[in-house]
Amino acid sequence: MAELDTLDIVVLGTILVGTVAYFTKGRFWAKPKDPYANALANGAAAGKAGRTRNIVEKMEESGKNCVVFYGSQTGTAEDYASRLAKEGKSRFGLDTMVADLEEYDFDTLDTVPSDKILMFVLATYGEGEPTDNAVEFYEFITGEEPAFSEGSEKPLGNLNYVAFGLGNNTYEHYNSMVRNVDKALQKLGANRIGSAGEGDDGAGTMEEDFLAWKDPMWAELASKMNLQEREAVYEPVFGIVEREDLTPESPSVYLGEPNRTHLEGTPRGPFNSHNPYIAPIAESRELFSVKDRNCIHMDVDISGSNLTYQTGDHIAVWPTNPGDEVDRFLDTIGLIGKRNTVISVKALEPTAKVPFPAPTTYDAIVRYHLEICAPVSRQFVSTLAAFAPSEDIKAEMTKLGNDKDYFHEQTGPHFYNISRFLTAVAKGQKWTNVPFSAFIEGLTKLQPRYYSISSSSLVQPKKISITAVVESQLIPGRDGDPFRGVATNYLLALKQKQNGDPNPEPFGQTYEIMGPRNKYDGIHVPVHVRHSNFKLPSDPSKPVIMIGPGTGVAPFRAFVQERAKQAADGVDVGRTLLFFGCRKSTEDFMYKEEWEEYKKALGDKFEMITAFSREGPKKVYVQHRLKEYAKEVSDLLSQKGYFYVCGDAANMAREVNTVLAQIISEGRGVTEAKGEEIVKNMRAANQYQVSIPPPQPHDPGLLQLVLTRAIGGCLVLEANVRRLLRSNDYDHSGMRGMAKRYRMSWVCCDTLSPADGQGTTSVISARVTGASGCETKYYCALGSGG
Ligand SMILES: Cc1cc2nc3c(=O)[nH]c(=O)nc-3n(C[C@H](O)[C@H](O)[C@H](O)COP(=O)(O)OP(=O)(O)OC[C@H]3O[C@@H](n4cnc5c(N)ncnc54)[C@H](O)[C@@H]3O)c2cc1C
Numbered sequence: 128m129a130e131l132d133t134l135d136i137v138v139l140g141t142i143l144v145g146t147v148a149y150f151t152k153g154r155f156w157a158k159p160k161d162p163y164a165n166a167l168a169n170g171a172a173a174g175k176a177g178r179t180r181n182i183v184e185k186m187e188e189s190g191k192n193c194v195v196f197y198g199s200q201t202g203t204a205e206d207y208a209s210r211l212a213k214e215g216k217s218r219f220g221l222d223t224m225v226a227d228l229e230e231y232d233f234d235t236l237d238t239v240p241s242d243k244i245l246m247f248v249l250a251t252y253g254e255g256e257p258t259d260n261a262v263e264f265y266e267f268i269t270g271e272e273p274a275f276s277e278g279s280e281k282p283l284g285n286l287n288y289v290a291f292g293l294g295n296n297t298y299e300h301y302n303s304m305v306r307n308v309d310k311a312l313q314k315l316g317a318n319r320i321g322s323a324g325e326g327d328d329g330a331g332t333m334e335e336d337f338l339a340w341k342d343p344m345w346a347e348l349a350s351k352m353n354l355q356e357r358e359a360v361y362e363p364v365f366g367i368v369e370r371e372d373l374t375p376e377s378p379s380v381y382l383g384e385p386n387r388t389h390l391e392g393t394p395r396g397p398f399n400s401h402n403p404y405i406a407p408i409a410e411s412r413e414l415f416s417v418k419d420r421n422c423i424h425m426d427v428d429i430s431g432s433n434l435t436y437q438t439g440d441h442i443a444v445w446p447t448n449p450g451d452e453v454d455r456f457l458d459t460i461g462l463i464g465k466r467n468t469v470i471s472v473k474a475l476e477p478t479a480k481v482p483f484p485a486p487t488t489y490d491a492i493v494r495y496h497l498e499i500c501a502p503v504s505r506q507f508v509s510t511l512a513a514f515a516p517s518e519d520i521k522a523e524m525t526k527l528g529n530d531k532d533y534f535h536e537q538t539g540p541h542f543y544n545i546s547r548f549l550t551a552v553a554k555g556q557k558w559t560n561v562p563f564s565a566f567i568e569g570l571t572k573l574q575p576r577y578y579s580i581s582s583s584s585l586v587q588p589k590k591i592s593i594t595a596v597v598e599s600q601l602i603p604g605r606d607g608d609p610f611r612g613v614a615t616n617y618l619l620a621l622k623q624k625q626n627g628d629p630n631p632e633p634f635g636q637t638y639e640i641m642g643p644r645n646k647y648d649g650i651h652v653p654v655h656v657r658h659s660n661f662k663l664p665s666d667p668s669k670p671v672i673m674i675g676p677g678t679g680v681a682p683f684r685a686f687v688q689e690r691a692k693q694a695a696d697g698v699d700v701g702r703t704l705l706f707f708g709c710r711k712s713t714e715d716f717m718y719k720e721e722w723e724e725y726k727k728a729l730g731d732k733f734e735m736i737t738a739f740s741r742e743g744p745k746k747v748y749v750q751h752r753l754k755e756y757a758k759e760v761s762d763l764l765s766q767k768g769y770f771y772v773c774g775d776a777a778n779m780a781r782e783v784n785t786v787l788a789q790i791i792s793e794g795r796g797v798t799e800a801k802g803e804e805i806v807k808n809m810r811a812a813n814q815y816q817v818s819i820p821p822p823q824p825h826d827p828g829l830l831q832l833v834l835t836r837a838i839g840g841c842l843v844l845e846a847n848v849r850r851l852l853r854s855n856d857y858d859h860s861g862m863r864g865m866a867k868r869y870r871m872s873w874v875c876c877d878t879l880s881p882a883d884g885q886g887t888t889s890v891i892s893a894r895v896t897g898a899s900g901c902e903t904k905y906y907c908a909l910g911s912g913g
């Protein structure tokens with residue numbers, strides 16, 4: 128046999144390798160990737176590992192002509208991005224994909240062809256900052272001279288885009304993300320189609336703002352891109368396959384575990400918003416419990432993890448849905464009998480992402496991954512109409528989906544979640560025709576809830592304290608069945624369990640406290656830490672003034688704890704003023720005894736100023752007490768003292784801001800306008816820091832009856848009912864005054880007392896006449912003796 132030369136060996140070797148590779152493909156290599164296989168499941172790393180970060184390449188390889196980017200912290204912008212992508216596809220035949228801003232680079236934006244469209248759905252966070260996943264994009268696009276692949280004077284001259292922002296008008300930098308990105312894109316020559324929309328959480332109109340923005344946007348886009356509108360036909364994004372080969376006991380089946388490491392029982396860090404730490408609860412107790420109002424203190428032990436925190440940070444709690452709502456949901460859609468059936472969930476097109484790991488069960492998806500208790504989206508109602516159990520119900524759903532006022536009239540006062548809503552509309556008939564994919568697409572992912580850490584990292588670096596008030600609101604017509612918040616009642620159940628209750632059932636609700644496969648046994652709670660800029664001055668000798676009514680005091684317990692420790696260690700600590708407000712000194716005065724201890728350590732450096740709102744004939748609030756301390760506050764600020772506000776957003780923070788400007792104007796002998804300017808500068812310089820959550824829809828603490836856009840008249844009206852209710856003239860003459868002020872033709876307030884005599888609910892109804900003469904009716908409910 129002739130001898131092999133080097134070339135033969137190379138050729139034979141290559142053939143051999145090729146043959147082995149061919150027969151092992153899919154077994155040892157090129158296996159379909161499980162995106163939940165590692166700890167950073169679904170996160171940035173998933174985007175970085177293997178997949179292209181070049182959006183133009185991505186569009187080409189996946190045949191897309193429309194990319195909807197989102198910048199989102201708590202899921203709303205992500206949800207809106209998915210909705211735009213679906214609508215673009217079903218109504219206009221666009222080839223759409225949703226994209227996380229964090230997963231792409233943007234230097235090739237200048238090569239996006241002009242027959243493509245980019246959409247940006249951007250929430251604003253922090254103090255006018257981008258969401259975590261949008262930081263790189265924001266810095267790039269608003270940078271001095273973004274470096275694009277093909278430098279030219281107007282590098283984005285070919286780029287067509289649309290933009291919608293999510294914000295909250297109670298923040299100083301309202302919707303600054305969308306505003307700044309829009310400005311930057313225009314400066315770079317890009318062409319915006321339609322107006323840049325802005326949704327306002329502060330007014331409680333986010334969903335309606337989005338719906339009102341998108342229709343004219345689609346019309347303009349259709350004309351610009353020559354799109355033919357067609358009847359929208361629902362096409363599922365996810366394929367659901369029942370797996371008879373698997374049972375819930377099969378080791379590969381996810382029963383609520385967030386990713387593979389958790390499934391395999393070896394969760395490991397980094398722990399973050401994609402990968403929670405299952406933390407032992409060290410201690411839990413109730414700070415107060417009056418009638419049906421509860422407030423929890425919980426210490427979470429992070430010593431077994433690599434988690435760290437700094438005083439002022441936030442902890443995120445990953446809740447599970449309450450058992451009765453899980454049952455109700457599965458029953459409504461006819462899946463209760465199949466709750467433990469194992470299913471695979473596969474994206475039917477390559478750019479879609481399944482928002483949880485699979486194979487899994489219907490029960491696990493509903494319990495651990497979908498926001499089934501949240502308010503119903505009107506757009507989702509339109510989607511579901513096609514699957515109604517009868518033609519009558521379909522017609523009603525279509526009307527509800529199309530008629531904003533009718534929808535709010537029918538749903539507003541009831542606090543419906545999706546299954547309660549579907550049950551009410553269908554009068555109890557089951558919704559068995561809805562493809563399960565529609566729920567995965569139409570409901571938001573169950574979101575972690577954030578809490579201001581109420582401990583100091585100097586005092587207890589490995590134990591994080593949470594101070595949370597349990598959400599509960601009486602609903603007219605739902606006697607004995609108030610609305611209950613998801614995460615806070617879960618925390619209450621955990622507290623009950625830890626304190627010896629074998630069957631914790633806060634207000635009759637059950638939770639899977641043991642977690643998937645009993646992995647949370649021994650009382651654990653899934654958490655991660657989010658760093659924040661809400662920080663004490665680095666120089667402890669600087670004075671601080673803190674305003675924290677209710678649970679808004681949480682981060683200030685941490686601040687005072689820290690300064691007490693510093694003082695005990697001999698550090699020179701500056702004057703520390705805490706303005707705290709609650710209803711009654713005997714009812715909801717949190718950490719009453721602890722403040723005495725801090726006082727012992729801090730001496731005269733510490734002063735706590737209280738405002739009890741329901742003890743005397745008149746409401747006393749923190750801002751009233753702040754006024755009384757005007758002289759000292761003004762002096763401390765002149766000494767470069769720091770000013771902090773935390774808690775309920777719309778009114779308290781705004782009113783404190785106004786009082787502060789007055790104090791400065793009087794203290795420094797300048798005009799009020801100058802006082803306001805000084806306050807603004809303090810905020811810009813971080814000398815004045817605010818931590819306020821967005822108002823929740825129907826939040827009784829922030830009850831705003833928002834009367835927007837009276838039809839045809841572009842008249843924007845906002846009646847702040849809460850202020851009225853909390854003022855002392857809470858009666859019909861006050862109502863009449865408000866009606867006049869806000870040009871309402873009729874306002875009425877009914878106070879309902881449930882049979883158990885606990886608390887009351889006020890139902891406010893108003894009718895507003897728009898400039899065109901059309902009338903719109905609004906309803907709001909305010910619960911529990913407020
Ligand atoms: C940065 C930050 C820090 C925070 N710190 C604290 C803290 O220290 N302490 C604290 O107690 N809270 C804090 N919060 C608030 C906290 O994150 C939660 O929002 C709060 O505990 C309620 O959560 P929940 O799951 O119990 O209620 P959810 O179930 O989320 O309900 C919240 C509200 O949404 C509305 N809502 C929900 N579902 C419906 C429906 N179907 N129909 C109508 N309305 C509905 C209601 O107004 C309800 O009160 C903070 C928030 C942020 C953003």
Ligand SMILES: NC(=O)c1ccc[n+]([C@@H]2O[C@H](COP(=O)([O-])OP(=O)(O)OC[C@H]3O[C@@H](n4cnc5c(N)ncnc54)[C@H](OP(=O)(O)O)[C@@H]3O)[C@@H](O)[C@H]2O)c1
Pocket residue numbers: 579596676677678679680681682708709710738739740741746748749750773774775776778779780782818819820828853913
């Ligand atoms: N970092 C954060 O973002 C953060 C941290 C902690 C808590 N929170 C949130 O803050 C909210 C606080 O709720 P809570 O139940 O603890 O408080 P709460 O009991 O409803 O209110 C505390 C006190 O503030 C008073 N108050 C009402 N309106 C006011 C106004 N306009 N100005 C000043 N004081 C006012 C209340 O008086 P009356 O009720 O008698 O009118 C009460 O005395 C919750 O929604 C919580 O989730 C947010």
Ligand SMILES: Cc1cc2nc3c(=O)[nH]c(=O)nc-3n(C[C@H](O)[C@H](O)[C@H](O)COP(=O)(O)O)c2cc1C
Pocket residue numbers: 198199200201202203204205250251252253254255256258293294295296298299300301302303328333819820821
């Ligand atoms: C801690 C926090 C800070 C916020 N800061 C701002 C802000 O500075 N400006 C603004 O317009 N909206 C602000 N918002 C409102 C959010 O943009 C709004 O709630 C939005 O719906 C969140 O969208 P997401 O769920 O996609 O993260 C803030 C919200 C939170 C919770």
